[in-house]
Amino acid sequence: MGQTATLKKISEQLNLSISTVSRALKNHPDISENTKRKVKELAMLMEYEPNSYAVNLRTNKSKVFGLIVPAISNMFYESFISAVEKDARKSGYSLMILQSGDDPLQEADNLKLCKHYRVEGILISVAPDSYAGDLLLKYQESGIAIVFFDKVLANSGFDTVCMADEEAATMAAHTILTYKKKNILALFGNPDLSITKKRRDALLKILEKENDIKIQVQYCANSDEAKNAVSQAIQKKIRPDHIFCMSDEILIGVMKSLKHSTLVIPDDISVLAISNGFIPGLYNPEISYIETSGYELGKLAIKRMLENMEGKTPVKAIMLPSRLVAGGSL
Amino acid sequence: MGQTATLKKISEQLNLSISTVSRALKNHPDISENTKRKVKELAMLMEYEPNSYAVNLRTNKSKVFGLIVPAISNMFYESFISAVEKDARKSGYSLMILQSGDDPLQEADNLKLCKHYRVEGILISVAPDSYAGDLLLKYQESGIAIVFFDKVLANSGFDTVCMADEEAATMAAHTILTYKKKNILALFGNPDLSITKKRRDALLKILEKENDIKIQVQYCANSDEAKNAVSQAIQKKIRPDHIFCMSDEILIGVMKSLKHSTLVIPDDISVLAISNGFIPGLYNPEISYIETSGYELGKLAIKRMLENMEGKTPVKAIMLPSRLVAGGSL
DNA sequence: GCGGCGACCGCAAACATTTGCGGAAATGTT
């Protein structure tokens, strides 16, 4: 079955050499317009398209990026992936998407897969306790472009693209001050994550300067823990008049608890989250949030990747500015 | 920079031929244990790993599946992708994920990309107005395994894996009957989609047999339309006592409207949705739903794909059974 | 009529791997 067209088959049909056909198809000046036309016509007819594996073998260019995320099924990464896929395609690149499941071993596995498929660049949001630094360094030295996004390795010397976490939390703090909240419950995720530390520190830095503000910090591994934390907090004599949620996951737990209560948002208690906006929009009133757009971050990340590959001097760290989206929860 | 290890480099180090090294690494019986050991040791040391492009060129096997979805950022597909990625990896396959954006042209583009990368199989959920059938048929004939999932092309002669839409809707209808609801507002998505038709027809088939049940069907292109539909319906003299939502998107709109109203769920009005469960869990009370698990569907789809490639006789159509998950909205 | 020049095109190597075949040495069989 002579199914797939190759340069060879075309050349045989036309009594030309393989190299002439190859050159004709890419408009090499050495080839006459006449033969070019003939070659192109037949190529079209035979539905020729270059065998990417042969090309890659020859040129060592795969036109593929590796994209490693903790999990695809995550509000934030979905939109990120969506953006990256779109823009990568525009530049003729495809994506190999891999999920680490927050497991460092799996993450390392994924990196090896990227190497195996000779990706030209890797976009990665690291898992907790990642030890991928060394491997990535080696890959970078061997010519693979590396861009960290969202969850980045601290002082790693790689290009990074991430949310302006300090800025977002600072913005949250100022918003809380504006609304004259006095008793704040601040809920965070895994305290070991840099994202948690940054957001917490920035928030506290502002709020702790105020003498008349009481602030209680708590860490919740998941929605349920957040729910429980709130349920307990609102039963105390002096219950919080504001809840700050560092993420969607936390927010979901918080809202579950509040709905079981009789408290009214925002009259009895106000809520502010950091989110990409989908979840906050589900509630009534809609929850006010500081926006962290996965989509925008994706656009930024792929842009940086392409620049990086063109050899621009490393900017090292890019921040995506944040903004407050007012719902009715404040 | 002699960076990447190749068979050639190993063979030169050991004064062996390339073929011997190749065979040694894959435990060919022709090679003595002694040389095998030596080769393997050096390979390990040099961090040799076969150049996938050379292998693919030779064998015409890419170990990659193409996965085409309308959009990655979609509750349902995320979990689907997640499952497929996991199971594909177990069998040594990687994924090339592409999104069509519900655009038939983009979809066709994606298919060509799959061909370009010589994927061994394609998993596809088609866009509306897809004309991919012919192309896919051609690909199938050229040896690419094809599995449709979720949104499938009608009577296409391909393997399909999808939700048991009729069953789910039938289950919903019986549930509604059980709770003795009499005035039902049934909200659906795009009426041209087969998924909409199936669910609608199955639902109506049961409910229309009952004389004392009034049922009003409405199509909503998005959340907002659903919201408006509900807002209008509940202002009528005889307002519905039950709302059926064919999808998460519809449900979100419905809930927005209901929250703005004074109606209490489930006392004043009850709600039932078809969903994968995430969104229904966000509300209070949690919304009862007929489960359509993207994750389970993904597991099924990749299983079918692998079977297909082993040459099992086509089962053609697989249905994922559904089940009722009781929240507090009934 | 010969050197030169430009226009076109082909040869062959290279990329890394797999695999049928054949060959040499070692061992075993009469």
Added chain:
DNA sequence: AACATTTCCGCAAATGTTTGCGGTCGCCGC
């Protein structure tokens, strides 16, 4: 000692493409 068999390994072709280099024409000018 002659022959057969086994053990172990290398040659070379093949996959499809790219590209440096060289070669063959025809044509022009002197």
